[in-house]
Amino acid sequence: MTPEEAAQRLAADPGRTALCCDFDGTLAPIVDDPADSALPEGTREALWLLARRLGRVALVSGRPAGFLLERAAIEGIALYGLYGLEEAEADGTVRPHPDVAPWEDAVGEAKAWLATELDGHPGIVIEDKGRSVAVHWRHALDHARAELIVGVTVDTIAEATGLTAEPGKLVAELRPPVPVDKGDVVARVAADAAVVAYAGDDRGDIPAFAAARRRGGIAIGVDHGVETADEVRAACDVLLDGVAAFGTWLDGLAARLAP
């Protein structure tokens, strides 16, 4: 499927169409420091327009819902964080999945353990995500070596605490083993939709691509060259070359739907 064909399908019955997007690497360009990630202004405007033209628009991210509220709150757009473990309410509060609370101590233990174990390893950075924790090595000079160090540490902590280890782009995460993923969120958001599309770039997006396809929808991949896993490309119906190309595609869709 071409990007043009994907846009045509989404525009055919806009009121009954659901569009779900990942945040980092899809809407926001990949940056060295996760704290610097931001939604480009043009993309924010396109999403604002789309929220007024499509049946449902949602952001489904690995970031905490609180982060999405700070960086990507747009009226009419639902925000789901931590791969579906958190949801932002209309009043700006965050509702965690009810099964997450019992894992609070284990996540706290993991954060302390990671800090002790990885202290002194240059280029390895811990991201405290509240109800989960991630370890990044984008800053490390030797990515392969840093990945090995982080992988061994994260696997050891996962085994000891019962938390689940999840891979990402130059990052590994420890999160509560609650069986919820982005695919569950997409299925819920698109329950009443005639057409559904999910746009993402990483392995954590694969369940969401699959959920869109199960509904006869479209899996849109944002390609980042060597950083894009083969299984991500294989899970998509259409590929766009980077965040800027996806932003342009969103703009085009919004323009197509304008009155």
Ligand SMILES: O=P(O)(O)OC[C@H]1O[C@H](O[C@H]2O[C@H](CO)[C@@H](O)[C@H](O)[C@H]2O)[C@H](O)[C@@H](O)[C@@H]1O
């Ligand atoms: O589901 P997403 O919205 O794509 O979030 C996935 C993870 O994204 C962030 O990490 C990635 O983006 C960073 C900023 O561009 C980059 O520095 C890092 O290397 C990437 O892995 C975020 O920090 C994680 O918490 C998210 O889980």
